[in-house]
Amino acid sequence: MPVTTEVVMAALSKVEEPELHKDLVTLNMVQDLKIEGGKVSFEIVLTTPACPLRTRIEKEARQAVLEIAGVSDVEIRMNADVRSDGKPRGLMNLPVKNAVAVASGKGGVGKTTVAVNLAVALAQSGAKVGLLDADIYGPNVPTMMGVDHLPPFNDGKLIPAETYGVKMMSIGFMVPPGKPLIWRGPMLHSAIRQFLSDVAWGELDYLIIDMPPGTGDAQLSLAQSLPLSGGVIVTLPQMVSVEDAARGLAMFNELNVPVLGVIENMSYLELPDGTRVEVFGKGGGELLSKKENVPFLGTIPMDPGVRAGGDEGKPILVSQPQSAPAKALRSLAEQLAARLSVNAFENQPDVSINIIG
């Protein structure tokens, strides 16, 4: 019996996308199916290039098709088309499929480090990524990304700097170094709006926003100016930090920003003999996520390479991509991308693949 499109699609309709809990055919993920005798080839279009289950999906699809009588060879090309959460992005309707705020209850917990590395990890996976440094009190993103100036204006628009595949904009480019940044409400609001309306971001799969620490005017302004797909809270394992982070979560709730999860930074320091020292205590991130009933995305170890990467403008995902903290950050970026895909799907279940433009 010859192998037909119907038989192949029927086999693939038994393969489930494990996060979305629907099969590949229903999700319209199977494209460009070709059959030549016993040879079957097709493309699987994932909902994010940072899909943590990419290998599993490919393996299960291959197995399902190989089980069809008469199939001798299966060629699968893996591709991705990031889903949008479907929210219009502010006055300018920016072509940004997902916007994610990275926040913390207070300063110094590694919020900027996490935002920078999440952006780089998503870009390394193949996504189109922007990074907005909205930390108006301490704009450190340019230093951590190793950039000290913007390209010239074009067509009256600010052009974002681009490094490590990430488009980046920061208030740090607008003010003389070392000058204290004192913001009043209306000025703050207009600066944030300018970042969104006067910057030529272009099409983005993910815009990562490094929020100022704390819970105040800037956060409110941002959430009002740009509907967010969700927010991530960074905390240390210690209890004081967890209490601050809980305030950050309350802020997201008040602003109607869906909480994507909690990230625990500097969870332990691993010594050369393998011993782990819990410098800032233990388990705060998980405790917070249980108490507040929000997802726990994972932990990042403390590592001198992370600090050095920030100081040298070369994020650890670039300087030491195989190190333990780089692996942890990559996995966090994948968890985040997967959650965004699930949320986008739940918001618009009838839109299988959502393309901007």
Ligand SMILES: Nc1ncnc2c1ncn2[C@@H]1O[C@H](COP(=O)(O)OP(=O)(O)OP(=O)(O)O)[C@@H](O)[C@H]1O
């Ligand atoms: N996992 C880590 N291991 C080692 N050092 C880290 C780690 N995460 C962050 N750091 C370092 O801790 C310091 C604070 O980090 P960062 O500036 O990212 O924090 P922040 O929460 O954004 O602070 P602020 O809100 O004050 O800007 C930096 O020197 C950074 O390099």
